[in-house]
Amino acid sequence: MKRSSIIMLVVAGILLIYLGTIYFSISAASKPQLTQEDAVALLNGLAKAFDSSSTGGVISYAAPDAKVAGKELEDARQLLQRAFRFMKDPHIEFKDLNYEKKDETTVYLRFRATVTDKGDGGGGTGSTQYDQRMGFTLRRLLMPRLGGIMHTYEWKITDVDAPRLPNPDGT
Secondary structure, three states: OOHHHHHHHHHHHHHHHHHHHHHHHHHHOOOOOOOHHHHHHHHHHHHHHHHOOOHHHHHOOEEEEEEEOOEEHHHHHHHHHHHHHHOOOEEEEEEEEEEEEEEOOEEEEEEEEEEEEOOOOOOOOOEEEEEEEEEEEEEEEEEEEHHHOEEEEEEEEEEEEOOOOOOOOOO
16 A cells, blocks of 8 residues: 555544544534523523623524514624623622423523622622513524534523613613
8 A cells, every 4th residue: 555545544534533523522512401400500601601791602592583572682682782881890690590391392491680780889799780580481402513514402592581671871
């Protein structure tokens, strides 16, 4: 066998192992169930993204066609961007979680959400910007990966029930 053929076989083998690793890591991310512990982890990740003022991070938890307080996702994105510009040090806390599994593909989460601006006010406590009982509808959706080459199931927020959302800049 020629040296170039052996090199091509080695490269093809390495590429096959790499693609297999990607495939199995992506398929392992596909969650068939959303337990209450998974829901808590989801809310903690969402809180972390919110606390770091990451609009993209917060929006990544939502389905592309999600409704947020009756608004389209793009409207919610703009509202969130304005809120992050308005608040100096945003912080969100989720309390009193009520987990309700409707069926194998739908879960309802109800909780109290408290948003504070820790950079506003003295003593590090900040001022409360939002404090309401709200809820998420999560659905298990087939989402494209690797530019549509693969698909995995993910739990995404499809509806947000958030009464009396404030308008951060008053417009």
